[in-house]
Amino acid sequence: xxxxxxxxxxxxxxxxxxxxxxxxxxxxxxxxxxxxxxxxxxxxxxxxxxxxxxxxxxxxxxxxxxxxxxxxx
Amino acid sequence: xxxxxxxxxxxxxxxxxxxxxxxxxxxxxxxxxxxxxxxxxxxxxxxxxxxxxxxxxxxxxxxxxxxxxxxxxxxxxxxxxxxxxxxxxxxxxxxxxxxxxxxxxxxxxxxxxxxxxxxxxxxxxxxxxxxxxxxxxxxxxxxxxxxxxxxxxxxxxxxxxxxxxxxxxxxxxxxxxxxxxxxxxxxxxxxxxxxxxxxxxxxxxxxxxxxxxxxxxxxxxxxxxxxxxxxxxxxxxxxxxxxxxxxxxxxxxxxxxxxxxxxxxxxxxxxxxxxxxxxxxxxxxxxxxxxxxxxxxxxxxxxxxxxxxxxxxxxxxxxxxxxxxxxxxxxxxxxxxxxxxxxxxxxxxxxxxxxxxxxxxxxxxxxxxxxxxxxxxxxxxxxxxxxxxxxxxxxxxxxxxxxxxx
Numbered sequence: 001x002x003x004x005x006x007x008x009x010x011x012x013x014x015x016x017x018x019x020x021x022x023x024x025x026x027x028x029x030x031x032x033x034x035x036x037x038x039x040x041x042x043x044x045x046x047x048x049x050x051x052x053x054x055x056x057x058x059x060x061x062x063x064x065x066x067x068x069x070x071x072x073x
Numbered sequence: 074x075x076x077x078x079x080x081x082x083x084x085x086x087x088x089x090x091x092x093x094x095x096x097x098x099x100x101x102x103x104x105x106x107x108x109x110x111x112x113x114x115x116x117x118x119x120x121x122x123x124x125x126x127x128x129x130x131x132x133x134x135x136x137x138x139x140x141x142x143x144x145x146x147x148x149x150x151x152x153x154x155x156x157x158x159x160x161x162x163x164x165x166x167x168x169x170x171x172x173x174x175x176x177x178x179x180x181x182x183x184x185x186x187x188x189x190x191x192x193x194x195x196x197x198x199x200x201x202x203x204x205x206x207x208x209x210x211x212x213x214x215x216x217x218x219x220x221x222x223x224x225x226x227x228x229x230x231x232x233x234x235x236x237x238x239x240x241x242x243x244x245x246x247x248x249x250x251x252x253x254x255x256x257x258x259x260x261x262x263x264x265x266x267x268x269x270x271x272x273x274x275x276x277x278x279x280x281x282x283x284x285x286x287x288x289x290x291x292x293x294x295x296x297x298x299x300x301x302x303x304x305x306x307x308x309x310x311x312x313x314x315x316x317x318x319x320x321x322x323x324x325x326x327x328x329x330x331x332x333x334x335x336x337x338x339x340x341x342x343x344x345x346x347x348x349x350x351x352x353x354x355x356x357x358x359x360x361x362x363x364x365x366x367x368x369x370x371x372x373x374x375x376x377x378x379x380x381x382x383x384x385x386x387x388x389x390x391x392x393x394x395x396x397x398x399x400x401x402x403x404x405x406x407x408x409x410x411x412x413x414x415x416x417x418x419x420x421x422x423x424x425x426x427x428x429x430x431x432x433x434x435x436x437x438x439x440x441x442x443x444x445x446x447x448x449x450x451x452x453x454x455x456x457x458x459x460x461x462x463x464x465x466x467x468x469x470x471x472x473x474x475x476x477x478x479x
Contacts, residue, residue: 011424014186018349028185031177053412054353056420 002066003035003048009059016060019051081379087115089125091154091363091387091462092254098457100465101404104392113376113396114386123154123385124369124378127392129399129416131376135367135388136421141375142367142386144423145169153366154385158253158260159268161303163311166423173422176308179293180426183231183286189429192227196434199223200441208445211476212452215328215442216467220321224434228316228427232309233285234274242270246317247468250364251458271309275302286312312427320431322361322466323417324438325455329467330359330406332451337406342443348436351408355435357394357415358406364463365390365419390416391465449474 003023005016012031016024023043024033040048045064052060087110089103090096096103104127107115113128126135135142146152146167148160162168165176182188203223207213225239248256248263274287282288290308293300300308331338341351369384394415395403418425425431442449449472456469 011421012185013418013424014429015353017186018353026186028187029178029181031174031181031185050411054414056414056416058414 001040001045001048002063003040004061004063005033005035006059006061007032007034009057010055011057011059013056015054015056016051019054020047023048023051079374081374082112082377085110085112085115085378087117087125089115089117090119091125091389092120092460093462094459097459097461097465100461101395104389104395105404107392108396108398112378114378116378120154123387124380125387125389127389127396128376129393129396132388132390132393132416133420134376135386136419136423139169139422141370141373141380142388143169143370144173144367150368152368152385153364154387155254157366158249158257159264159307159310161307163314164300164304164308165426166311167307175295177426179289179308180286180312183289184426184429186429189433192231192430193433193437195230196223196227196437197441199226200437204441204445205479208477208479212471212473214469215449215472216321216325216470219438219442220324220328220470221317223438224320224431225317227430227434228312231285231316232274232287232312233283234287242267242313243317245270246313247458250314250318250463251460254460254462267310267313268306271306272302274309275305315425315427316430318464318466319362320427320434322464323356323359323431324435325467325470326359326361326465327355327435327439328442328449328470328472329451329455330355332449332472334406337408338443338447340408341439342447345440345443347408348440352432352436352439353413353415354406354408354410356417356432357400357410357413358404360391360394360415360417361465362417362419362425362463363387363389363391363461363465365423388419390419445477446472446474 010032014026016033017026020043023036023039025036026033048062052062107127113131114124114126116124126132144167146157146162165173200223203219207218222239225243226236229236229239245263245267249260253260278291282291290305365388367386369380369382371382373380397403418428452473453471455467458466458468
């Protein structure tokens with residue numbers, strides 16, 4: 001699984017942090033969320049998918065076939 | 074999905090006026106009727122003609138395309154239906170392009186999630202203090218005594234202005250929003266007062282800027298240049314508009330809903346941890362902020378409809394939250410709803426800057442009501458602002474409850 005947030009779509013609603021706070025980090029001064037380093041190893045697929053479903057901008061991309069790992073997109 | 078196609082369908086005419094008494098008195102029914110009309114947007118001949126966008130997918134496409142749907146406002150190309158009661162653009166809501174983010178950045182440290190979390194203790198203290206003033210009476214106008222003063226005082230405190238003057242500011246802001254269509258002279262007079270008072274605040278700060286939102290606006294530089302006085306006024310005016318009217322409106326709508334739905338109220342009392350999720354569902358169901366406008370910049374076909382350059386459009390974000398093609402049982406409040414991609418704060422570049430504060434204020438005010446006035450009931454008449462076209466909200470909401478200790 002590989003999860004990323006499209007920085008051009010994220011508009012800082014911060015709803016992903018409400019759904020999976022351990023998976024995301026909010027950059028206050030950039031007005032957007034990012035995936036925490038290594039979060040794919042700690043957070044379940046279901047939680048990521050749930051967070052993606054809450055994002056009104058549809059900015060969270062969950063690639064279930066992607067390689068494991070936690071690089072910040 | 075293709076938002077724009079080459080060939081237009083016949084124009085979808087709707088009989089609709091968001092400033093009408095019908096919209097105020099039967100808003101959910103009017104929105105239901107629009108969704109049932111078979112097109113996600115429609116053209117109304119009221120107010121010299123405008124598009125109303127209410128369908129969920131059309132709304133998503135409209136906000137993502139800021140080049141087609143311009144947010145710019147000026148005396149030459151005024152925005153709004155009818156036009157806004159001021160000439161200079163409010164910053165950043167009346168601006169297009171990359172400067173939107175540059176302008177937002179000036180105050181982001183205050184309005185970020187971190188900023189809202191930092192404000193929560195103050196919001197709690199204000200809620201407690203305000204409820205203390207009436208809890209021994211067993212009755213209150215909850216709108217006038219809690220829901221309106223709390224956000225108003227908070228935005229004044231954030232700006233670094235005198236919070237004790239909240240009621241004067243509120244009168245002007247309410248007139249500018251709710252009287253602008255029926256009583257444009259009164260709205261115009263309120264705007265003059267708002268401009269004059271913001272200008273006086275600028276004068277007060279010459280030479281000693283505070284560690285507050287207003288100080289950051291006055292300190293901001295773009296290519297070395299500060300904002301002009303008109304830009305400072307426009308920025309502060311927007312913060313007052315956003316800060317003073319909408320969160321009060323949301324919370325009033327929800328108090329009314331909970332008065333009609335005792336089982337829902339009990340659910341929240343029994344499980345206060347459901348408040349964050351409930352906040353999103355209430356935002357979807359009861360958001361008051363209908364009056365967001367755009368101007369079409371070129372001729373094109375959008376969701377089957379022929380738009381023309383210069384056409385005006387209202388983006389009815391709360392209506393998108395009630396779109397049955399996107400939300401199952403959209404008129405029901407379902408605290409366990411998942412995938413709740415509501416649009417109460419708008420979407421895209423202009424997403425409500427105060428949304429994080431709004432969530433905290435709503436959650437704290439509702440929590441305070443449920444904890445300290447759990448058996449409240451609406452007594453007498455809930456009086457809505459006569460014009461609900463921009464903000465669908467109650468002005469007066471008299472409640473009674475078992476008196477409690479301060």
